[in-house]
Amino acid sequence: MTDLRRFNGQVALVTGSAHGIGQAIVERFAQEGASVVVADIDLTGADAVVSGITAGGGTGIAVKCDVKSKEDISAMIEKTIATYGKIDILVNNAGDVTIAKHFLTTDEAWWDHFLDTNLKSQYLISRLVAPFMAKAGKGCIINMSSGGATRSHRGMVAYDASKGGVEGFTRALALELAPYGIRVNALVPGLIVTRPEHAEPVADERRNKTVPIGRGGTPADLAGPAAFLASEDAAYITGSCLVVDGAVLVQQRSPQVETFPIDTFPKLEDI
Numbered sequence: 001m002t003d004l005r006r007f008n009g010q011v012a013l014v015t016g017s018a019h020g021i022g023q024a025i026v027e028r029f030a031q032e033g034a035s036v037v038v039a040d041i042d043l044t045g046a047d048a049v050v051s052g053i054t055a056g057g058g059t060g061i062a063v064k065c066d067v068k069s070k071e072d073i074s075a076m077i078e079k080t081i082a083t084y085g086k087i088d089i090l091v092n093n094a095g096d097v098t099i100a101k102h103f104l105t106t107d108e109a110w111w112d113h114f115l116d117t118n119l120k121s122q123y124l125i126s127r128l129v130a131p132f133m134a135k136a137g138k139g140c141i142i143n144m145s146s147g148g149a150t151r152s153h154r155g156m157v158a159y160d161a162s163k164g165g166v167e168g169f170t171r172a173l174a175l176e177l178a179p180y181g182i183r184v185n186a187l188v189p190g191l192i193v194t195r196p197e198h199a200e201p202v203a204d205e206r207r208n209k210t211v212p213i214g215r216g217g218t219p220a221d222l223a224g225p226a227a228f229l230a231s232e233d234a235a236y237i238t239g240s241c242l243v244v245d246g247a248v249l250v251q252q253r254s255p256q257v258e259t260f261p262i263d264t265f266p267k268l269e270d271i
């Protein structure tokens with residue numbers, strides 16, 4: 001919980017915000033005074049998030065939107081403008097990571113699913129939202145990337161390609177929208193516990209050993225960085241990919257094969 005109210009009077013639209021990272025981000029914007037749009041393919045989940053927000057004194061609407069559908073995207077933007085008249089902050093968070101397959105067993109439909117859900121959606125939504133921001137002379141777009149953009153996962157050729165695209169898209173869009181007062185950045189989450197299988201003890205133990213900071217991330221770990229990027233404190237930050245991963249990506253070797261193991265680090269009494 002925060003006492004900051006950096007987004008009073010602003011409108012924030014977050015896709016994929018019925019669960020996980022998107023939920024934590026939309027709740028943070030609402031806590032800090034924004035009117036929010038909780039957009040998700042799961043309307044029941046989005047309604048539940050809005051109920052929580054309004055019970056806490058915030059303001060929000062739920063919108064059903066499959067980000068693979070141009071019609072749903074248009075309807076989502078229309079509903080947002082009809083309700084609030086503007087969009088100050090857009091978080092292109094919706095993404096799918098679920099269907100891991102070896103490349104040699106994949107087909108075109110699998111590829112299209114990931115590229116459409118994770119990358120093309122960010123283009124389609126930004127394309128409709130940016131004109132409103134440009135006419136207002138200000139706005140902030142945050143695209144959700146992944147460590148997979150620069151360090152690959154096995155079984156996730158299409159996911160990693162989509163996230164590499166997200167980072168290229170983010171940089172290019174930042175250049176083209178800077179003259180209009182719109183900043184565009186990406187967040188790069190690490191190993192964030194959002195699904196029941198992530199929280200199983202074996203998975204938990206493996207993750208805690210792999211992450212230098214010693215634990216998996218929580219959705220809330222992304223909420224503060226998203227709010228920072230959307231705030232005036234980040235007024236000079238655009239075209240950046242902010243890594244939020246407890247130092248996973250900077251490792252050359254995982255702790256399991258490290259030649260200078262953590263248990264040989266000096267004890268506090270020896271330094």
Ligand SMILES: NC(=O)c1ccc[n+]([C@@H]2O[C@H](COP(=O)([O-])OP(=O)(O)OC[C@H]3O[C@@H](n4cnc5c(N)ncnc54)[C@H](O)[C@@H]3O)[C@@H](O)[C@H]2O)c1
Pocket residue numbers: 015016017018019020021022039040041042045065066067068093094095096097117144145146147188189190191192193194195
């Ligand atoms: N969890 C991680 O470790 C991790 C790491 C790197 C990047 N990410 C990225 O963060 C974002 C959120 O991931 P998460 O872990 O919170 O996932 P999640 O599965 O917990 O939540 C994803 C949300 O998006 C919604 N969604 C899925 N497909 C949709 C569609 N077609 N249209 C609209 N909504 C849709 C789901 O209903 C859900 O509410 C994704 O872009 C993901 O790639 C997550």
